[in-house]
Amino acid sequence: MTPTTREECAALDAADPLAALREEFVLPEGVIYLDGNSLGALPRSTPARVADMIEREWGQDLIRSWNDAGWWDKPRTLGAKVAPLVGADTDEVVVGDGASANLFKCLVTALRLSDRSVVLGEAGNFPTDLYVTEGAVGLAGAQQRRIDPDGPGLAQELAREDVAVLLLSHVDYRSGVLRDMAGITRLAHEHGTLVIWDLCHSVGAVPIELSGNDVDFAVGCTYKYLNAGPGAPAFLYAARRHHAAADQPLSGWHGHARPFDFTPDYEPAPGVSRFLSGSQPLVADAALEAGLDVWAKADLAHVRTKSLAMTDLFLARAASVGLASITPAEHERRGSQVALVQPEEGAGYPIVQALIERGVIGDFRAPDVMRFGFTPLYLRYVDVYDAATALVEVVESGEWRAERFNRRSQVT
Numbered sequence: 001m002t003p004t005t006r007e008e009c010a011a012l013d014a015a016d017p018l019a020a021l022r023e024e025f026v027l028p029e030g031v032i033y034l035d036g037n038s039l040g041a042l043p044r045s046t047p048a049r050v051a052d053m054i055e056r057e058w059g060q061d062l063i064r065s066w067n068d069a070g071w072w073d074k075p076r077t078l079g080a081k082v083a084p085l086v087g088a089d090t091d092e093v094v095v096g097d098g099a100s101a102n103l104f105k106c107l108v109t110a111l112r113l114s115d116r117s118v119v120l121g122e123a124g125n126f127p128t129d130l131y132v133t134e135g136a137v138g139l140a141g142a143q144q145r146r147i148d149p150d151g152p153g154l155a156q157e158l159a160r161e162d163v164a165v166l167l168l169s170h171v172d173y174r175s176g177v178l179r180d181m182a183g184i185t186r187l188a189h190e191h192g193t194l195v196i197w198d199l200c201h202s203v204g205a206v207p208i209e210l211s212g213n214d215v216d217f218a219v220g221c222t223y224k225y226l227n228a229g230p231g232a233p234a235f236l237y238a239a240r241r242h243h244a245a246a247d248q249p250l251s252g253w254h255g256h257a258r259p260f261d262f263t264p265d266y267e268p269a270p271g272v273s274r275f276l277s278g279s280q281p282l283v284a285d286a287a288l289e290a291g292l293d294v295w296a297k298a299d300l301a302h303v304r305t306k307s308l309a310m311t312d313l314f315l316a317r318a319a320s321v322g323l324a325s326i327t328p329a330e331h332e333r334r335g336s337q338v339a340l341v342q343p344e345e346g347a348g349y350p351i352v353q354a355l356i357e358r359g360v361i362g363d364f365r366a367p368d369v370m371r372f373g374f375t376p377l378y379l380r381y382v383d384v385y386d387a388a389t390a391l392v393e394v395v396e397s398g399e400w401r402a403e404r405f406n407r408r409s410q411v412t
């Protein structure tokens with residue numbers, strides 16, 4: 001039952017199995033943060049972990065830390081900590097580079113594994129996925145086709161049996177639509193197509209089963225729900241069955257079988273390590289590790305239950321002031337965000353700015369989407385209730401029409 005009063009929300013908070021985790025985060029006074037789907041909040045342990053990395057590991061131990069502090073193996077040890085969050089085995093995930101770069105590696109690798117030359121993608125995907133695909137198909141002499149993956153086009157295109165690789169976002173960055181990973185992966189495989197899932201908006205937001213669903217490749221970023229900090233390194237998953245034949249295009253010395261032999265010829269490492277390229281941002285890795293250590297204390301089933309209850313609550317209050325939702329009402333098709341559209345053209349941006357002035361931080365995505373992310377590790381039900389109340393007041397009062405809310409910043 002969706003709560004209808006603040007008291008009911010407070011009662012849910014009192015019974016929340018995740019409640020204690022909120023204490024693990026720095027949350028500024030007077031702010032309700034609904035943008036953890038873009039940049040996660042700062043874990044309390046991160047500053048000390050990063051300071052230790054800089055002052056002790058780097059400052060005192062210097063070059064010895066490559067061995068003694070496990071720097072060389074960070075892509076693998078951090079990958080092993082990401083693995084349970086995506087339903088993968090620990091030797092199928094590495095951390096490193098960015099999501100865009102990892103996507104490029106997976107796309108070219110998958111094209112090289114197939115004797116076909118079409119990449120099927122979604123017309124509305126996050127732009128980097130489209131741009132990286134353009135680059136990858138250009139290099140590989142392949143072609144890109146784009147569809148709406150939530151319509152009949154997906155099955156029709158796969159049935160043409162010429163698609164080498166299907167690339168989809170598990171949760172759509174704009175609408176929050178959650179795709180059926182199991183069904184789509186199965187269908188693609190039935191037609192001889194490899195599948196790459198972009199997990200940027202689903203890792204830490206919904207339970208994920210990569211191995212259980214036989215997914216071929218996946219990438220995801222860590223600065224959103226995993227709370228690793230701005231620009232933190234991404235992760236890459238490759239199913240173990242593809243490791244031996246995987247020929248990734250950014251071959252570098254960290255992916256070499258024997259990097260300290262310094263041989264002139266490239267010989268890929270035997271496992272998922274072959275997807276690494278060069279040196280990694282180890283200061284950022286320290287922050288990521290602190291974020292992942294908080295996740296080790298969370299149960300994803302609890303996260304999902306709370307996320308759905310929170311988005312239900314917010315959707316119900318938004319509907320009461322006539323805001324249309326492009327986020328599905330059905331739980332099985334919803335990620336952990338709510339995307340709203342105000343019928344009046346151009347209203348989305350100033351409404352979000354008016355909310356930010358009141359301390360309720362969401363964001364805006366062109367052309368006119370107000371986006372609110374729900375992060376059960378550090379949000380309370382009363383926060384969601386209060387944020388929805390602020391939204392209702394901003395819309396009903398018309399305060400968003402003030403001139404100052406229409407000044408566009410570089411990042412929206």
Ligand SMILES: Cc1ncc(COP(=O)(O)O)c(C=O)c1O
Nearest residue numbers: 098099100126128169173200221
């Ligand atoms: C779905 C999706 N894929 C990829 C990216 C880009 O990742 P990066 O800038 O870390 O390469 C984002 C960033 O928000 C995203 O939302």
